[in-house]
Amino acid sequence: MSEFFGSPHALLVLVLAGFLPNEIWRMAGLWFGAGVDEGSEVLVWVRAVATAILAGVIAQILVQPPGALAGVPDWLRYGAVAAGFAMFMLTRRSIFAGVVSGEIILLAGKWWLG
Amino acid sequence: MALPPLDSPQWKSPFRAFAWGVSSVASTVLTLVLFATYLGIGALAHDSQFSLGWVLGSTLLVWAGPAQIILISTLGSGATAVQAAIAVTVSAIRLFPMVVSVLPLMKTPKTRRRHLVLATHFIAVTLWVECYRLLPKVPRERRIAFTHGLGCGLVTVCMIATTFGYALAAKLPPLFAAAILLLTPLAFLLSTARNCRQISDVLALVLGLSLFPLVSMLHTGVDILISGVTAGSMAYGVHWWRERARA
Numbered sequence: 377m378s379e380f381f382g383s384p385h386a387l388l389v390l391v392l393a394g395f396l397p398n399e400i401w402r403m404a405g406l407w408f409g410a411g412v413d414e415g416s417e418v419l420v421w422v423r424a425v426a427t428a429i430l431a432g433v434i435a436q437i438l439v440q441p442p443g444a445l446a447g448v449p450d451w452l453r454y455g456a457v458a459a460g461f462a463m464f465m466l467t468r469r470s471i472f473a474g475v476v477s478g479e480i481i482l483l484a485g486k487w488w489l490g
Numbered sequence: 491m492a493l494p495p496l497d498s499p500q501w502k503s504p505f506r507a508f509a510w511g512v513s514s515v516a517s518t519v520l521t522l523v524l525f526a527t528y529l530g531i532g533a534l535a536h537d538s539q540f541s542l543g544w545v546l547g548s549t550l551l552v553w554a555g556p557a558q559i560i561l562i563s564t565l566g567s568g569a570t571a572v573q574a575a576i577a578v579t580v581s582a583i584r585l586f587p588m589v590v591s592v593l594p595l596m597k598t599p600k601t602r603r604r605h606l607v608l609a610t611h612f613i614a615v616t617l618w619v620e621c622y623r624l625l626p627k628v629p630r631e632r633r634i635a636f637t638h639g640l641g642c643g644l645v646t647v648c649m650i651a652t653t654f655g656y657a658l659a660a661k662l663p664p665l666f667a668a669a670i671l672l673l674t675p676l677a678f679l680l681s682t683a684r685n686c687r688q689i690s691d692v693l694a695l696v697l698g699l700s701l702f703p704l705v706s707m708l709h710t711g712v713d714i715l716i717s718g719v720t721a722g723s724m725a726y727g728v729h730w731w732r733e734r735a736r737a
Contacts, residue, residue, distance in 0.1 A: 405589025
């Protein structure tokens with residue numbers, strides 16, 4: 377069992393450096409969000425901020441790509457996402473069609489570049 | 491797969507609602523995206539020499555892909571726990587507005603905060619998007635049970651993917667790693683685009699995408715937060731101004 381979980385110290389680090397700093401934002405959201413009504417105007421703003429922060433996460437991965445994605449040229453990364461978005465619009469908002477087309481462009485481009 | 495109509499007797503039992511939540515995991519392509527992402531997280535944990543139990547614990551407790559990747563890569567590169575905690579908490583700020591905006595869909599006048607704790611834990615991008623899509627098709631008094639089912643289903647799929655990724659780590663080709671990393675922005679972009687209901691949502695997405703590259707030149711460490719709050723507030727400003735012009 378100790379081999380499966382590793383050292384107790386590593387588990388303590390998981391809770392203190394992973395679980396708590398992450399979960400605190402969810403619980404803060406619960407504290408504030410539980411009192412808000414569905415039709416309330418402040419929710420329109422909160423949803424716009426949530427959407428824009430998510431847009432920032434998307435932009436960050438594309439502009440400052442992590443790990444193996446950094447080995448893909450800029451034009452191919454942007455091109456793959458643009459192709460995925462175009463296919464999503466053409467197929468009446470099918471996420472599946474969009475994701476598959478984007479990935480095919482990326483893999484085909486990488487293969488072609490060698 | 492379609493959910494039963496809102497007035498169907500099938501919704502009478504909370505256990506049936508939970509089961510419908512679990513089976514809704516099969517109704518979204520985002521499940522496949524999560525599966526591939528967690529294959530990558532399992533492989534990353536293996537390569538960074540964490541135990542399988544540790545990474546499964548992180549999937550269960552942290553339950554946010556970007557935070558787990560940050561946690562594993564910072565600790566794996568020899569950073570202190572304090573440095574890792576700071577990086578994780580900055581990445582997790584986005585969960586706050588997601589929780590605030592989605593919880594009102596789940597509660598009834600009788601709901602207490604403690605009833606929402608588990609559902610809140612499950613909220614991450616996938617559940618946020620899927621709640622907007624699916625909860626309107628679920629009777630209000632069964633939405634918490636349904637969300638518990640959906641959350642448990644997704645966590646189970648991701649624990650399996652984490653285990654596979656951990657076991658297969660050495661056998662995954664490098665091209666696969668790049669393809670997995672592209673999945674997150676691609677799926678986040680398309681699911682957020684599908685989630686847009688009002689002009690403020692569309693504007694928030696477009697402004698958020700274009701503002702981040704500019705703000706990131708400042709290197710503040712909280713670039714995403716600055717660009718997100720600014721773009722979101724600008725988008726809300728346009729919504730407010732249009733409503734006023736209409737009234």
